[in-house]
Amino acid sequence: MKAEEIKQYLSELNDELRLVDIKGEVSLYGGAVMCLAFKSRPATKDVDAIFEPIRAVRNAARRVAERHNLNIDWLNLAVEMFVVDHARQVLFDFSHLKVFVPEGDYLLAMKVLALRPDTFDTADLEFLLKHLKIKSPGEVVGIVENYYPKKTIKMETMSLLNEYFEK
Incomplete structure (x- = not known):
């Protein structure tokens, strides 16, 4: 899904909620944020999110999916178990x-912990490191520990970070 398509689908999600007079919230994560908020890549395969009210938003998302021949889980809660308390900004109102x-x-902390080397994760991580002006692996570890104090960064990811900062 391209950024413009995601925005269109979210707008249609709003329209579906308006039809049943329900107000909803969607918090985006992963590739959708990289596309829409940071404009660092053109597309993502799905939209990882947390949303409320779950049933109403899921039903509205299903109708959007049917209209556009999307996977039924184009808007999914797969990220829900990984999310901890964090600041957020309004992207669309x-x-x-x-x-x-x-x-x-926060997105950097999530990317570091979930990094899959053969995906967009590596490019996303590099973008976020530059965007946030991170200067060392220690800064990254501090950010991750701030949000996820009981999580350990994989050795493979630490090696990637060390390599990145040696450039």
């Missing part, structure tokens, strides 16, 4: 849907 994105440092 539609009449019946408010769309949020996390601060860059």
